[in-house]
Ligand SMILES: *[C@@H]1O[C@H](CO)[C@@H](O)[C@H](O)[C@H]1NC(C)=O
């Protein structure tokens with residue numbers, strides 16, 4: 001016991017170094033996209049391109065710091081599956097913005113902020129290629145106001161990088177299922193992943209997963225449930 005004690009300061013300084021380095025390394029030169037639904041207008045959303053971080057749910061600040069435009073819903077309905085390159089932030093009061101703009105989309109870096117008073121329902125959001133998720137609830141007195149997680153293919157060993165065994169195929173298809181009720185901030189974020197699945201429907205027959213989005217035969221899947 002006694003001999004271990006001196007290791008703690010080292011461990012702690014390594015951890016805090018990582019915490020500092022990760023945001024820097026992850027900083028992208030591209031603007032991030034911010035989407036929220038328009039004030040008093042259920043026929044459109046605002047779509048902003050932001051070079052700097054905006055305080056969640058602060059529309060006035062978004063209008064000041066970002067370049068925003070109004071997108072009529074009529075121009076979106078019918079299309080599914082968008083691809084977001086940089087980060088995507090969505091501020092929501094109702095799930096419909098997500099249903100239209102994020103469900104079955106490819107989003108590597110997603111931030112969801114619940115800005116309304118009504119709790120969000122336990123609906124599932126399906127996202128491809130998700131690597132980083134942050135969720136936030138702006139209400140006062142929420143038990144878990146802000147939480148996050150990262151998803152990695154297990155090839156990337158945590159900490160020290162190990163060489164890949166030759167027979168380990170690369171994960172080429174990632175899909176995550178996220179329970180929207182998590183945004184209510186009443187429970188801590190948990191996730192589990194199943195990796196190297198040759199197909200999704202075959203392994204999770206009860207999962208609502210439209211066949212157009214099924215991966216190709218040669219792809220190795222990483223399926224993550226966030227609950
Ligand atoms: C707003 O529009 C969406 C999509 O058309 C609909 O699902 C939702 O119920 C509407 N919400 C309100 C408060 O009218």
Ligand SMILES: *[C@@H]1O[C@H](CO)[C@@H](O)[C@H](O)[C@H]1NC(C)=O
Nearest residue numbers: 033047048049071076082101
């Ligand atoms: C939002 O704007 C970005 C460009 O900043 C564009 O790539 C994206 O398709 C737009 N999304 C919608 C739903 O209009």
Ligand SMILES: *[C@@H]1O[C@H](CO)[C@@H](O)[C@H](O)[C@H]1NC(C)=O
Nearest residue numbers: 031049050051052065066067
């Ligand atoms: C990036 O965001 C800034 C505002 O934050 C805007 O002025 C600029 O046009 C955006 N760039 C692109 C490529 O959208």
Ligand SMILES: *[C@@H]1O[C@H](CO)[C@@H](O)[C@H](O)[C@H]1NC(C)=O
Nearest residue numbers: 095098099103123124125208
């Ligand atoms: C995403 O689409 C699936 C299948 O249509 C649906 O069951 C689910 O409720 C949608 N999620 C959201 C957040 O709208």
